[in-house]
Amino acid sequence: MERDAAGVLKAAISGILALIVLLGGISPSFAQTSPAQAPAAAAPPAQVREMMQLMQTPEVKQWMSTQMATAPAGGSAAADQMSVLSGLLQHARRHVAMVSDAAMTLPFQIGNASSLFLGEIAANGWPRMVAQFLAIFLLGAMVESLARYAFRRRRRRLAAMAGMHLAPRVIPALIFAAATVLALLSLGWPPLSQSIAIVCVVALIVQRFTICLGGVLVDLIGLARAEEERQGITAPTMPGRVVALFWYRRCATFVIYFMLGWAAIQSMEPLGYSPSARLLVGYILGIGLLLIAIEAVWSRPHKDEKRGHGTSWALTVYFLLLWSLWVAGFNWLLWLGIYVLLLPRVLAVSTLAVKSLQQTEASFLATRRIATVLLDRGVRALIIAVAAVWLGHMLGVGADTMAAGETMVDKIARGVIGGIVILLAADLLWHVIKAYIDGKLLDSSVDGGATDEERARRARIQTLLPIFRNILAVVIAVIAVLMVLSGLGIEIGPLIAGAGVVGVAVGFGAQTIVKDVISGMFYLWDDAFRIGEYIESGSHKGVVEAFSLRSVKLRHHRGPLTTVPFGELGAVKNLNRDWTIDKISLNVKYDTDLVKAKKVIKQIGQTLLENPEFGPHIIETLKMKGVEQFGEFAIEIRLSMMTKPGEQFVIRRNALAMIRNAFKENGIEFAVPTVQVAGDRDAEVDAAVARYAAHARANGEPAA
Numbered sequence: 001m002e003r004d005a006a007g008v009l010k011a012a013i014s015g016i017l018a019l020i021v022l023l024g025g026i027s028p029s030f031a032q033t034s035p036a037q038a039p040a041a042a043a044p045p046a047q048v049r050e051m052m053q054l055m056q057t058p059e060v061k062q063w064m065s066t067q068m069a070t071a072p073a074g075g076s077a078a079a080d081q082m083s084v085l086s087g088l089l090q091h092a093r094r095h096v097a098m099v100s101d102a103a104m105t106l107p108f109q110i111g112n113a114s115s116l117f118l119g120e121i122a123a124n125g126w127p128r129m130v131a132q133f134l135a136i137f138l139l140g141a142m143v144e145s146l147a148r149y150a151f152r153r154r155r156r157r158l159a160a161m162a163g164m165h166l167a168p169r170v171i172p173a174l175i176f177a178a179a180t181v182l183a184l185l186s187l188g189w190p191p192l193s194q195s196i197a198i199v200c201v202v203a204l205i206v207q208r209f210t211i212c213l214g215g216v217l218v219d220l221i222g223l224a225r226a227e228e229e230r231q232g233i234t235a236p237t238m239p240g241r242v243v244a245l246f247w248y249r250r251c252a253t254f255v256i257y258f259m260l261g262w263a264a265i266q267s268m269e270p271l272g273y274s275p276s277a278r279l280l281v282g283y284i285l286g287i288g289l290l291l292i293a294i295e296a297v298w299s300r301p302h303k304d305e306k307r308g309h310g311t312s313w314a315l316t317v318y319f320l321l322l323w324s325l326w327v328a329g330f331n332w333l334l335w336l337g338i339y340v341l342l343l344p345r346v347l348a349v350s351t352l353a354v355k356s357l358q359q360t361e362a363s364f365l366a367t368r369r370i371a372t373v374l375l376d377r378g379v380r381a382l383i384i385a386v387a388a389v390w391l392g393h394m395l396g397v398g399a400d401t402m403a404a405g406e407t408m409v410d411k412i413a414r415g416v417i418g419g420i421v422i423l424l425a426a427d428l429l430w431h432v433i434k435a436y437i438d439g440k441l442l443d444s445s446v447d448g449g450a451t452d453e454e455r456a457r458r459a460r461i462q463t464l465l466p467i468f469r470n471i472l473a474v475v476i477a478v479i480a481v482l483m484v485l486s487g488l489g490i491e492i493g494p495l496i497a498g499a500g501v502v503g504v505a506v507g508f509g510a511q512t513i514v515k516d517v518i519s520g521m522f523y524l525w526d527d528a529f530r531i532g533e534y535i536e537s538g539s540h541k542g543v544v545e546a547f548s549l550r551s552v553k554l555r556h557h558r559g560p561l562t563t564v565p566f567g568e569l570g571a572v573k574n575l576n577r578d579w580t581i582d583k584i585s586l587n588v589k590y591d592t593d594l595v596k597a598k599k600v601i602k603q604i605g606q607t608l609l610e611n612p613e614f615g616p617h618i619i620e621t622l623k624m625k626g627v628e629q630f631g632e633f634a635i636e637i638r639l640s641m642m643t644k645p646g647e648q649f650v651i652r653r654n655a656l657a658m659i660r661n662a663f664k665e666n667g668i669e670f671a672v673p674t675v676q677v678a679g680d681r682d683a684e685v686d687a688a689v690a691r692y693a694a695h696a697r698a699n700g701e702p703a704a
Contacts, residue, residue: 091329091330092328092329092330094329095328095329096327096328096329098276098279099276099279099280099283099327101276102274102276102277102279102280103280105274105277106277106280109272109273109274109277112272113268113271113272113273116192116271116272117192117193117196117271120190120191120192120193121193123190124190124193129193132187132189132193132197133193133197133200135183135187136180136183136184136187136197136200136201136204137200137204139179139180139182139183140175140176140177140179140180140183140204140208141176142179143175143176143179144172144173144175144176144179147171147172147175148168148172169212169215169216169219170212170216172212173208173209173211173212176205176208177205177208177209180201180204180205181201181205184197184198184201191270192270192271195267195269195270196267196270199262199263199266199267200263200267202263203259203260203262203263206255206259207255207256207259210251210252210255210256211252214248214251214252215248217244217248217349217352217353217356218241218244218245218248220353220356221241221244221352221356222241222244223356224355224356225241242301243301246299246300246301247296247300250292250295250296253292254289254292254293254296257288257289257292258289261282261285261286261288261289264281264285265278265281265282265285268281283326283327286323286326287323290319290320290323293315293319294315294316294319297311297312297315297316297319298312298316318337318341321337322334322337322338325337332391335390335391336391339387339391343383343384343387346383347380347383347384350376350379350380350383351376351380353375354372354375354376354379370432370435370436370439372435373428373431373432373434373435374428374432377427377428377431377432378428380424381424381425381427381428384420384424385420385421385424388417388420388421389417389421391417392413392414392417411488411489412488412489414487415484415487415488415489416488418484418487419483419484419487419488422480422483422484422487423480423484425480426476426477426479426480429476430472430473430476430477433469433472433476434469434473437465437466437468437469440461440465441461441462441465441466444458444461444462462530462531462532463524463529463530463531463544463547464524466546466547467524467547467549470548470549482495482496512565512567513550515566515567516549516550516551516565516566516567517549517550517566519566519567519569520547520549520550520551520552520566523566523569523572524547528572528574529544529552529572529574530544531544531545531546531547532544532576533574533575533576533577534557534574534575534576534645534646535554535572535573535574535575535576536572536573536575537564537569537570537571537572537573538568538569538570540554540562540564540568540569541554541556542554542555542556542557542560542561542562543555543557545561550565550566551563551564551565551566552564552566552569575645575646576645576646577645578645579619579642579643579644579645580642580643580644580645580646580648581640581641581642582640582641582642582643582648582651582652583638583639583640584622584638584639584640584652584655584656585628585636585637585638585639586636586637586639586659586670587631587633587634587635587636587637587670587671587672588634588635588637588663588668588669588670588671589634589635589669589670589671590634590635590671592635592668592669593668594627594635594637596666596668597624597637597663597668598624600659600662600663600666600668601622601623601624601639601659601662602623602624603662604622604655604658604659604662605621605622605623605641606621607658608621608622608641608651608654608655608658609621614647614650614651614654617643617644617647617651618641618642618643618644618651619642619643619644620640620641620642621641622639622640622641622655623639623640623641624637624638624639625637625638625639625640626638631671633671633672633673633674634670634671634672635671641655
């Protein structure tokens with residue numbers, strides 16, 4: 001049946017192409033042909049039968065294929081279109097007729113299956129077989145009830161542990177599955193009963209885990225919603241518990257009913273039911289699934305009254321159409337319609353579950369980035385990959401087709417499905433690597449290092465890991481694209497060779513960019529600078545903020561950000577590596593006691609070394625080196641100290657303030673330039689006094 005559906009799909013593709021050609025150039029004579037001109041249907045005479053036999057010979061077939069290849073495009077397109085439509089219609093008629101015929105023979109098959117099954121049970125004893133079936137149905141529930149009772153007292157303790165708030169729901173479900181499987185394996189089963197028991201156990205376990213996972217999701221959504229309300233988030237991102245419970249109950253009911261129907265249909269095969277009879281029972285049971293879906297659509301909470309009815313009617317018609325396609329035998333269209341409707345919702349639910357885990361304080365994913373990415377991207381990739389592979393299986397694209405290499409449609413379909421899987425794997429790999437590198441960058445903050453070696457190591461990590469992350473992104477993308485092209489049947493060898501030639505041409509045309517990239521690689525190889533260090537190169541200077549493949553970003557101490565290509569850096573002066581020496585020059589008077597000044601400066605250096613704020617950053621404390629030179633008005637003395645890079649400025653300012661106060665207390669004066677004005681002012685004063693006295697005597701006035 002699946003191969004018929006695949007054949008119909010291939011015919012449909014050909015028919016679409018033929019329809020396009022037909023609309024452009026259909027023959028007028030074909031349009032004017034009337035049904036009355038067609039020959040009447042009758043039993044073929046002997047001559048016709050001979051002609052039909054002659055047409056089966058290889059020579060005639062070869063001549064006809066040659067003539068059809070040279071036939072006009074319009075007639076070929078019309079014939080292809082009619083064959084496709086008739087093929088689809090005949091497929092639906094045959095399928096419906098087959099199922100209808102099964103309805104006539106179903107009572108007879110039920111009688112045979114009942115006698116076969118009841119005869120096996122009677123041969124092995126009614127009490128024993130009834131007890132065994134009751135064991136696989138009830139033992140798991142009984143053991144689970146005991147486990148719940150045992151976990152009742154430890155529930156709070158488990159809920160308080162990181163990531164263990166899922167245990168009260170998950171562990172009982174695992175115990176249920178283990179007990180049910182143990183009951184199946186420990187009992188002796190006759191052949192028919194064993195097949196039916198295995199199907200029942202699978203259905204029970206799937207139903208139980210559906211209830212378990214749905215309950216876990218509802219709990220997580222409730223915890224995340226409560227956390228949002230506690231934080232005062234005005235627009236909650238999580239649905240309310242009422243909405244979550246509604247969809248949980250409807251989905252659980254749908255899955256439980258589906259598994260019951262699946263178990264019933266699978267149990268019919270060992271009992272001798274024909275495939276058409278099993279299809280008939282499946283279609284009848286599918287009405288229940290249809291009703292559950294329609295009821296969920298019409299009774300969903302928080303729907304808009306104006307738009308809700310229109311959406312509900314549209315979804316109802318959509319579900320009826322899917323059921324009709326299923327009954328008509330177009331399973332690939334059924335699954336395609338299911339994917340279009342459910343795949344986005346399933347992906348949204350998986351993302352919502354991971355987000356709920358992240359928002360929960362007790363979640364074990366709160367501090368585990370890689371686990372979060374694996375769950376989020378991994379579950380999403382798994383869902384899409386399974387959907388693509390299953391759709392390919394429904395279309396008949398598999399390993400047998402790959403080995404045979406039948407048609408171009410098969411190759412393209414297989415390549416598309418394989419490409420989806422490859423891209424999903426590449427996306428998952430990239431996000432896992434990115435999460436790991438981002439975690440390392442976050443954990444290696446330069447400000448958190450306790451020692452100089454640790455800070456240097458973290459600065460190097462901050463420098464190299466972003467470059468490595470970008471390179472990995474390009475490598476993963478290129479490899480994934482090449483694998484997808486190879487899966488589509490495209491020869492990637494010439495592409496790689498052509499890319500090499502183009503790369504050489506681009507390299508010659510973009511020598512500056514190549515120079516920048518290569519220079520950057522050697523700068524990083526030599527560890528010339530790191531993130532957070534202050535460097536100078538020519539007219540450029542500043543703190544290194546970030547890298548790219550061809551440039552470095554420097555933040556000037558006044559604020560401007562400069563992007564400098566690696567090829568323009570040249571010699572780099574790193575002002576933040578290992579240690580730095582700061583020199584201070586002072587001018588004192590010629591009558592200064594230099595020995596006393598040296599002692600005072602030595603005491604200041606000791607005080608700085610004992611200071612808890614400055615001491616850890618001083619490698620060699622402040623000392624007086626001696627007289628540097630004799631100036632015109634002062635003696636110049638030289639002081640120096642060795643500190644860690646970047647710390648000398650603060651220590652220098654405090655040292656100068658302490659030197660000024662200490663010199664003032666010890667009578668040591670700084671020398672400053674002075675100007676002296678010399679003259680005979682006293683003689684002039686005496687002469688002026690003498691002249692005044694003589695004038696007074698001449699006038700008979702008393703002298704002062």
